Amino acid sequence: MILSPSLLSADFGNLEQALKDLENSGLSWVHWDVMDGLFVPNITFGQHVIKMLRPKSKLFFDVHLMIEKPERYLEDFKKAGADMLVIHAEATNHIQRTLAEIRRLGMRAGLALNPATPLNVCEYVLDDTDMILLMSVNPGFGGQSFIPATYEKIHTLRKMLGSRKCHIQIDGGVTPENTKELCKAGADVLVSGSAFFAYPPFDVRHRAFQKEAI
Numbered sequence: 325m326i327l328s329p330s331l332l333s334a335d336f337g338n339l340e341q342a343l344k345d346l347e348n349s350g351l352s353w354v355h356w357d358v359m360d361g362l363f364v365p366n367i368t369f370g371q372h373v374i375k376m377l378r379p380k381s382k383l384f385f386d387v388h389l390m391i392e393k394p395e396r397y398l399e400d401f402k403k404a405g406a407d408m409l410v411i412h413a414e415a416t417n418h419i420q421r422t423l424a425e426i427r428r429l430g431m432r433a434g435l436a437l438n439p440a441t442p443l444n445v446c447e448y449v450l451d452d453t454d455m456i457l458l459m460s461v462n463p464g465f466g467g468q469s470f471i472p473a474t475y476e477k478i479h480t481l482r483k484m485l486g487s488r489k490c491h492i493q494i495d496g497g498v499t500p501e502n503t504k505e506l507c508k509a510g511a512d513v514l515v516s517g518s519a520f521f522a523y524p525p526f527d528v529r530h531r532a533f534q535k536e537a538i
């Protein structure tokens with residue numbers, strides 16, 4: 325299981341320190357929640373902030389784009405140093421083209437689905453994605469409660485993926501308490517914001533999640 329802590333719950337005034345602390349705690353991924361105030365009601369940071377922090381960190385930058393028409397900014401995020409770009413199926417009319425363009429630019433391509441979005445939207449683009457992100461809360465805010473219907477969705481998606489090497493990432497309300505069940509259902513990348521950052525030290529927190537993973 326890969327744990328990808330969400331900086332949405334970190335101190336925005338000191339992201340450099342948060343990145344250092346994560347790296348020193350043995351983590352390898354970090355999750356950036358980019359919000360535009362349109363696709364979701366909240367606004368966070370964009371490509372410029374990521375670009376300034378890229379030289380400060382060796383972590384894998386997992387960038388979750390909660391923005392309308394993400395195809396407008398792919399090159400910007402590549403230049404900013406994103407390793408993986410995750411677009412929302414609900415935010416573009418051109419899912420396949422956008423995923424293919426992300427890969428052409430040399431990044432890994434992910435596709436995110438809101439809780440109410442059925443799995444069939446990704447059926448014909450499974451070979452174009454390195455990761456499917458299943459939202460287990462409605463996007464826009466940290467600290468919300470996990471939606472239990474996600475378990476069945478993970479299980480069905482894992483069957484749909486067959487032997488493909490594609491991550492299933494879960495985002496929203498993830499805690500050490502539901503980690504085992506999520507892994508059992510077929511998830512292998514977990515995002516955690518509030519349940520991770522609220523309880524330092526991070527190496528102890530990291531172990532609390534990993535202990536539950538199967």
Ligand SMILES: O=C(CO)[C@@H](O)[C@H](O)COP(=O)(O)O
Binds near residue numbers: 357495515516
């Ligand atoms: O994408 C989002 C929210 O839209 C997430 O990445 C949150 O940051 C997860 O926060 P918690 O639910 O773990 O507090």
Ligand SMILES: [Fe+2]
Binds near residue numbers: 330355495
């Ligand atoms: Fe996210």
